[in-house]
Amino acid sequence: MKRIVNVFVLLSVLLSCSKDSETTDTEYPEIDMAYAEAFPVQCSTIRRGETFVFRALFSDNVALGSFSLDVHHNFDHHTHSTEVNDCGLDPVKTPETPFVYIRSFDIPGGPQTYEARMEIAVPADVDPGDYHFMIRVTDREGWQTMKGLSIKIQ
Amino acid sequence: MKITIGMLTGLLYFNIAYGQSYRLSGRITDGTDNPIAGARVTLRETGAQQVTDRQGSFTFTGLRPGVYHIDVAKMGYEHGQETVALAQDNQGVTIPLKGAMHVLDEVLVIDNHVARRKQEESLNVEVVGRDFIHRNLGGSLMQTLERLPGIQTIGIGAGQSKPLIRGLGFNRVVTVDKGIKHEGQQWGADHGLELDQFAAGEVEIVKGAASFVYGSDAIGGAIDVKPESPPAPHTAIASVDLVGRSNNGGYGTSVRLGGRGSRWFADGRATYLRYGDYRVPTDTVYVYDYGVALHRQRLRNTAGRETNLHVNAGYLGERFNTILYVSNTFHEAGFFANAHGLEPRRVDAGMHDRSARDILMPRQQVNHFKAISRNALHWGAHHLQAEFGFQHNFRQEYSQYVNHGYMPPIFPNTLGIPQGLEREFDKLVYSLNVRDYWKAGRHELTFGLGSEYQDNTIRGWTFLVPAFGQLTAGAFVYDKYRLSDQALLHAAVRYDHGSLRMSEYRDWFPSAVDDHGSQEYLLRAANLHRRFNSLVWSVGLNYHPVGTFSLKANVGKSFRMPIAKELSANGVNYHYFSYEQGNPALSAEQSYQADLSVEWSPAGWRIQVSPFYNYFPNYIYLNPTSSFDHYYGAGNQVFRYEESRVMRYGGELQVSRRISRSLTAEVLAEYLFSKQLSGAKRGFSLPFAPPPSLLVNLSWAPGRAGNPFMSVDYRLVARQDRIVPPEKKTDGYGVAAIQAGYTVSVAHHPVHLNLQVQNLLDTKYMNHTSFYRLIELPEMGRNVVLSVRIPVAVARGEAAKQVTKKPKQ
Incomplete structure (x- = not known):
């Protein structure tokens, strides 16, 4: 019996070595679009031939890394939306010259909060209709948070 | 065998x-x-x-x-x-x-070679036979093995999974089937292993650095699947397996027929399995916070089917034997329709919910053909073995075309790629192994040579891994030295050479390459030729003093050649929203591991503790960086292959206690800790780290006629907080299962009945090592599995008279 106890003592010593002294960042960054100036939000409408300003507030517990914007058509009714409500989709249609916007930006200095403001020009000749507006932000450790919005281009 | x-x-x-x-x-x-x-x-x-x-x-x-x-x-x-x-x-x-012809299949595996194998191997070895497989029958062979301590799986759905040995998986675990390394698409978390669990006679799992026997990749260990025994001399055999599963409406059968004269034999097996969408104990799942309502708690489009054929024939002589194994496995299964990989999808729920058994897009199918010739020759004190193998692995993944990034909005039909074909991997593998066992005095020497050539081509409208050719060759010598009747010493050394040639790949569509509207067909992978050389070694000890105590210890170095994906990936993996960048400068991964296993069996008890320590000077790891790339990566997060120093330790504890003649209690515990010691993720763990777990079992087997047994398992899994991007912390859980079995006699033939209830309490939990963990899909709900085995043996001629004669009482 004593030997059994010894085995368990050995094992518990082994397990207690596991305590990790270093702390690692395991928190995802956040995208805040719930303030008045944030744009676009779920179901926003954007006009062709005009320039709009993307505004969103990013935050992280340690340091932000970079962010990426991706606007693509949703004429086929696929989904990326991370939002619960629906905006009422137009009928499915075949794209001809859909608007495509893909850009990424570093967040200089790795701050804990950052407000992004980007001017985005929408050409006059793109297909109107349902689009997805994808926002992705990383922190310095590589945690990524994604927000997918449904918007309309008129 | x-x-x-x-x-x-x-x-x-x-x-x-x-x-x-x-x-x-x-x-x-x-x-x-x-x-x-x-x-x-x-x-x-x-x-x-x-x-x-x-x-x-x-x-x-x-x-x-x-x-x-x-x-x-x-x-x-x-x-x-x-x-x-x-x-x-x-x-x-x-x-x-x-x-003992009347219980044919069972008796064929009754001998003490399993105990011997464990005693004479200084690495930590688990061996399970057909009985274990039958009692714990899961959706795939690897799911069946998951009950063993230190073994987990990376699963996708009900019928597919990959092994994880002490937290290492993918190309860090070698699977050997009939003596030849099984080569599929081991790197993918959403791919299973193309093996038929009904055709497995015995499975041996080596935990630890096994490169010196199995070559590159066996850093985490090896799973050696051995074929069924040939029929006994002068016998014709038939056996039928039937299986039904309640959760996904799965059913299937496997039929074996065979016969043997004195020396020549032939046998064959056919397996057919079909299953519907599997059920989870919830009505709604959340894919990136986006609620997906489930119809009758079924995960849309996770149905599948499997068809396997095996034909074996051979000559079994006293000095020479040769067996040819030919097999073909085919597996088709759907991916969860509301998420393809991690990408949420809007689906036609009505179409999917019309039937729980149809397999629609997105789906994958894989066909694996194998022809293996195994030969053995005795010559004096030598025993020569040689295996020749050919494999053809053909995997296709189909999904509706979605124009990601700069892909054209409409799929052009001029590419010669079927519209739904997202990826295709076509792999041809030629293998050769030769070994000589030589007993000389107290030495048992093994000399071995192994070589493999792979030809890989790709097709489809997405790009992940370029086409490549790969040649590897290795030679080893292994000495088992009997120091005394109580102690065995082991020493091995192995040298390997590998050559990898990646072929150029360009996008089929133009992408923006600057801010002025210039476009280019991007070069994703360049022609690249890399060579790797590696010298590994292993030393070990077995000590068995007379009595109830035994000990084994092993220290060894293992290695792994980087794979084509790690060297040459350069594309967006839309399953993960990641832009994966290979690193052409990677060196061969190396690992040092120390293993100890102590067993003590005082009266009524059996206690085994198996700790290990493992150090990687350069663990190759797909590191999620903080950057995005909007040219090559279409705006996705950059994941780059990097090397970091990694330390891992852990172990397993097995305690069993015989409470009474028919009652046994068992506790299996496993623990693993891993930490990156350098690089961008310093301080973090490795991905897919299994949390600590404890399995408590109570078995009742009174040893009466018909071998009735009943057993209850309760698995308690701790929370996993040690994660690395892009993982999520996973809550702990407890899940119960029962197994029961009985053998009845129908017209003088035994019929083995086995019943399992997996996830007895229909617990909703998430498995940290599941492919679907990142989109928070819970694991399968309650599942009742009923399986029946009917072995039939007919002895013939003279042998029949002797063997079927009932012993006089």
């Missing part, structure tokens, strides 16, 4: 000449005094083994006077035992064996 082992071990008898030594001779017979040739005779006290000759005779030499226990094993006969008090030289003994 049994015969091969038998013949092999027969050769490895002792030749030690002591000054004052006695001989012990004997004869193995059947009930009517006919000699039994080819029976394996083991002297328990020394571990020495012999195979009887044509006269059924054996002789052990170099013995001191004393009491010896003799174990006899022979296919088709019940296990024989005899105790002999050796008091004079050349003392004789006759041991009769009882015929």
